[in-house]
Amino acid sequence: MxxxxxxxxxxxxxxxxxxxxxxxxxxxxxxxxxxxxxxxxxxxxxxxxxxxxxxxxxxxxxxxxxxxxxxxxxxxxxxxxxxxxxxxxxxxxxxxxxxxxxxxxxxxxxxxxxxxxxxxxxxxxxxxxxxxxxxxxxxxxxxxxxxxxxxxxxxxxxxxxxxxxxxxxxxxxxxxxxxxxxxxxxxxxxxxxxxxxxxxxxxxxxxxxxxxxxHAGLPNIFPANVEAFVPQMVNLQLVNGVSFRKGCYTGQEVVARMQYLGTLKRRMYLAHTDGETVPAPGTELYCSNSESGQGAGRVVDAQPAPGGGVDLLAVVQISLLNDEVRIGDAAGARITFKSPPYAFPAEAQDTGS
CATH class of the missing domain: 3.30.1360.120 (Probable tRNA modification gtpase trme; domain 1)
Known part of the structure; x- marks a missing residue:
């Protein structure tokens, strides 16, 4: 067919x-x-x-x-x-x-x-x-x-x-x-x-x-990002993709611990670069102020923007949103972040968008 x-x-x-x-x-x-x-x-x-x-x-x-x-x-x-x-x-x-x-x-x-x-x-x-x-x-x-x-x-x-x-x-x-x-x-x-x-x-x-x-802030996982994120990092709970009341399932303990006891340090944002090279899913982000050895984040997906440059979803260390974050390395295209079209929890809204 x-x-x-x-x-x-x-x-x-x-x-x-x-x-x-x-x-x-x-x-x-x-x-x-x-x-x-x-x-x-x-x-x-x-x-x-x-x-x-x-x-x-x-x-x-x-x-x-x-x-x-x-x-x-x-x-x-x-x-x-x-x-x-x-x-x-x-x-x-x-x-x-x-x-x-x-x-x-x-x-x-x-x-x-x-x-x-x-x-x-x-x-x-x-x-x-x-x-x-x-x-x-x-x-x-x-x-x-x-x-x-x-x-x-x-x-x-x-x-x-x-x-x-x-x-x-x-x-x-x-x-x-x-x-x-x-x-x-x-x-x-x-x-x-x-x-x-x-x-x-x-x-x-x-x-x-x-x-x-x-643009809808909907994550897709591709092979390069398999096992890279917990659900909250890609906002899955914010697009009705996670239930916290359903009971046990594989990996549930980690998700529940992050929701009720942990502090989310990385989150997915809508972003744009003026560069013309479209980064592949899994491409690392760079920032000189990122946590030692962990990198600044990584690309979830990216596509050419109709007006030029690239639109993307990227998981980034929340504390770096107001710093200079780039694609790949220090010479890569600089990224501008903004919130996707749904509300973040109150505790994350003051960290920048």
């Missing part, structure tokens, strides 16, 4: 690299449209992990940072999977469709996630599988595109994390500067929807969608 879908996208002008849509011929204009207008994006660079079986709910409840019991046909959630030391192995969106659970995550992390989770299945009646070929997925952002999407369903999600179904489609509302949704479905339904949306929205590459995640 994916090969046919990719052929369809190429006929529409898509430039693909390793199965990911890089752009539709105008990457700068596509990123500008993401922040200022309407876009429709192929999301094949995200994979899907399916969890099903009589014990699926109990199994996931013992593994993930969020309260899986809140996920149903009409509600999705962000969540994380941790190492026993409380470090993030993955951040994903969890939703339901046709009685099965789906974890949407960067495609490169699906197989590692399957291998880790299967170690915990034991005698549970749970089936885990790579569902990347079973459903197509596209992203829709912008008021006109979303209004066109509304025509497809009798009821549309109104707030982030809400879900609606109809005409073979599953629509998951996600945070963004404009009305934004992820849409999942069979090939025929998604293809017809794409053709409809493309009359009012600009087809765009994966970079445009990543830019929207950055």
């Amino acid at each position: 994916l090969s046919d879908w990719q052929a369809f996208l190429q006929q529409a002008g898509a430039s693909l690299t390793a199965g990911q849509v890089e752009h539709f011929g105008a990457p700068v204009a596509e990123r500008a449209a993401a922040l200022q207008g309407d876009i429709v994006v192929d999301l094949s660079h995200f994979g899907l992990l399916r969890v099903e079986g009589p014990d699926a709910l109990t199994f996931m409840q013992g593994q993930f940072t969020n309260d899986v019991r809140q996920v149903n046909a009409n509600h999705s959630q962000l969540s994380g999977h941790l190492s026993p030391k409380g470090r993030l192995l993955n951040v994903f969106r969890l939703f339901q469709r046709d009685g099965a659970y789906y974890l949407r995550m960067p495609a490169v992390l699906v197989q590692p996630a399957l291998e880790r989770l299967r170690k915990y299945v034991l005698m549970s009646k749970v089936t885990l599988s790579d569902a990347g070929d079973s459903l197509l997925r596209i992203g829709v952002s912008g008021p006109h595109a979303y209004a066109r999407l509304v025509q497809e369903l009798d009821h549309m999600p109104q707030t982030a994390d809400e879900v609606a179904h109809g005409k073979g489609l599953t629509v998951v509302r996600v945070a963004g500067p404009h009305p934004r949704a992820e849409v999942y479905g069979e090939a025929a339904s998604i293809r017809a929807l794409w053709q409809n949306l493309a009359t009012v929205a600009k087809p765009a590459g994966a970079s445009a969608w990543a830019l929207l995640d950055i």
Whole structure:
């Protein structure tokens, strides 16, 4: 199914690299449209992990940072999977469709996630599988595109994390500067929807969608950052990705200790540099005043900014926000930090933004 879908996208002008849509011929204009207008994006660079079986709910409840019991046909959630030391192995969106659970995550992390989770299945009646070929997925952002999407369903999600179904489609509302949704479905339904949306929205590459995640302050974990952060460092609890009341799960003790007893020294911020080189996830930050041997922080994700320079999410030592922090080393581009579009806890707000 994916090969046919990719052929369809190429006929529409898509430039693909390793199965990911890089752009539709105008990457700068596509990123500008993401922040200022309407876009429709192929999301094949995200994979899907399916969890099903009589014990699926109990199994996931013992593994993930969020309260899986809140996920149903009409509600999705962000969540994380941790190492026993409380470090993030993955951040994903969890939703339901046709009685099965789906974890949407960067495609490169699906197989590692399957291998880790299967170690915990034991005698549970749970089936885990790579569902990347079973459903197509596209992203829709912008008021006109979303209004066109509304025509497809009798009821549309109104707030982030809400879900609606109809005409073979599953629509998951996600945070963004404009009305934004992820849409999942069979090939025929998604293809017809794409053709409809493309009359009012600009087809765009994966970079445009990543830019929207950055501006929404939504973290994605890529291989270079696996086990680099505890959830609070990437603000996962501030985007409804952590439950502190659900009970035990792998790594829970570390998360709870940080929440109730610890002092958070590093936090994720929205940032910008005037440099033209886009730092890869995991790139270290430099500051002469950083804690000895620990570095100033690291890049979570970065994309070219439509007006020039680079927009990024970066985890940084909070005490350095008003210092000179640079990408990589002392010669790297200087970073300007600001708060993402959600409130920090009161104790962190006086440390700079």
